[in-house]
Structures are given as C-alpha cells and as structure tokens.
Amino acid sequence: MILFPNAKINLGLDILRRRPDGYHDIETVMIPVPWCDVLEIVPAKGSETTLTVSGRRVDCPPEKNLVMKAYRALAETVELPPVDIFLRKIIPDGAGLGGGSADAAFTLRGLNELFALGLSDSRLAEIAAGLGADCPFFIYNRPMLCTGIGTEFTPAEVSLSGLTIVIVKPPTSVPTAEAYRHTTPSIPQTPIAGIISRPISEWRGRLKNDFEPSVFPAYPSVSEIKEKMEGLGAVYTSMSGSGSSVYGLFDNDILADCLTETFAGSAVFSSKL
Incomplete structure (x- = not known):
C-alpha cells in the first residue's frame, strides 16, 4: 500500500x-x-x-x-x-x-x-x-x-480552489516551545471563522497569526519571506503554525524560475489549488 x-x-x-x-x-x-x-x-x-x-x-x-x-x-x-x-x-x-x-x-x-x-x-x-x-x-x-x-x-466552509499556493521553508527552524513562550494570549475582536467568510482580498490586516510578532524579530529571514511574497503580489500571505515556513496565496500563476531566484537557499513548493 x-x-x-x-x-x-x-x-x-x-x-x-x-x-x-x-x-x-x-x-x-x-x-x-x-x-x-x-x-x-x-x-x-x-x-x-x-x-x-x-x-x-x-x-x-x-x-x-x-x-x-x-x-x-x-x-x-x-x-x-x-x-x-x-x-x-x-x-x-x-x-x-x-x-x-x-x-x-x-x-x-x-x-x-x-x-x-x-x-x-x-x-x-x-x-x-x-x-x-x-x-x-x-x-x-x-x-x-x-x-x-x-x-x-x-x-470549515472555506475554499481556496483556483488559487496558486507558494510555500517557502528557510533553512532555519523555530522550536514550537520557544515560539509559544514569547507570545501574549488574547481574545480577538473578530473570530477567525468570521474573517474567512469574507473574500480573500479582505483577509490582509484581519486574519493574523499570533506567532508572527515574536517569531519575526527573532528570525528576520522568516519575516523577509513574507515581505517578498507580498512583493510578488500575493493576495494573502502568512506564516504557517509556529513557523518557520511562510505561504502565499496568489490569484495568478507564478513562474518556477522566479521562485527559485527569489527564495534561493530555501525549500520551495508551489501548486494550483
């Protein structure tokens, strides 16, 4: 099997x-x-x-x-x-x-x-x-x-069908226990379920990952990946879980050569969803 x-x-x-x-x-x-x-x-x-x-x-x-x-x-x-x-x-x-x-x-x-x-x-x-x-x-x-x-x-009623996803994992890794240790728990004003019911174009600035504020200063290379995703035109980008991978969702196809050049030294995956 x-x-x-x-x-x-x-x-x-x-x-x-x-x-x-x-x-x-x-x-x-x-x-x-x-x-x-x-x-x-x-x-x-x-x-x-x-x-x-x-x-x-x-x-x-x-x-x-x-x-x-x-x-x-x-x-x-x-x-x-x-x-x-x-x-x-x-x-x-x-x-x-x-x-x-x-x-x-x-x-x-x-x-x-x-x-x-x-x-x-x-x-x-x-x-x-x-x-x-x-x-x-x-x-x-x-x-x-x-x-x-x-x-x-x-x-969860959410579909990313038709979008292209790009995932980038830099050489560094973020220990989960360390990531949790530096977070500040809080109750958000709008639950995630309410945000993802909106069009994906409205997610930026609303849909957040609470690990990012502590992980990004400690691991600048992870933050840089997110900035590069935004520069490539991602409609939404975020770190996944406690990191260190970052994904971008695109409403257009991304050329493999462009990704290889932009994220040299990292593991890169892309696929149509």
Missing part, C-alpha cells in the same frame, strides 16, 4: 489563553495542501515491524519516529501483524506544515485499510490525539476549524 501524506497550512492562528496544564487554547483553520511525503506499508519480511526513512534527513531514530509511534499505539488497540514501512520525507520538518503528524495519521489510516480493521475516523482521531496535537486533523484531512489545544474539530 502506497500513501501520500500531505502538509497543511493554518489560516489564522489565535492564541486565546494559557491553560493550567501548561498548554494553550487556540483557534485556527487548518487546510490540506498537496506538498506530500511518500509512505509505503507492506507485510513484514521478518518477524518485527521496521521503518526505513529516505529523502530529507530526520533527526530521530526509527523507534521515536511518529510513524512507529502510530503503529505501536494502534497495536495497543487491536492485534496487528508486523509490517515493513518505507517513508520518503519530502515535506520539511520544523516548518509548521505538520509533515510528521501527517505521516503518523496516514500510518493509522493505512493500517486500518490494509488490515480491514473497521475503525471509524473518530476512533482513529482519538488514537492520533495521543501522538500529537496536529495528528487528528490528518485523519479527516479536510478544512477544519481547530479549537482547544488544536484537537477539537468543526468542518
């Missing part, structure tokens, strides 16, 4: 309050985007489950990879035979794109289908929530308003 775990972007991200447990209540809309890893799951040749990773370097041993954690978590719920898993990493890590979370969620979905386990999406999402805050989103993998710590979902 071959699967293609995709990335996500955040349309707005409001940090509402710090919780007694140390986490934060947030509000954001997550949207799937077609920047994908490649995940293959096959019956094991041996008696143990294995994970082989290629492509972009992942700085963790196989047993600590979210893919293996997903297999182990599902095996605690149902009996699973051993499998060999092959993961080709294409989505950059430390980008706010949810690549590792997508790999874990697609592992759960793939195992559920491969072995006809019959687990519902809601049950898979419960298991995924134990792996990380973004993981359950990729079980549903459709536009969702995410609340709580990011694990409570309501379908």
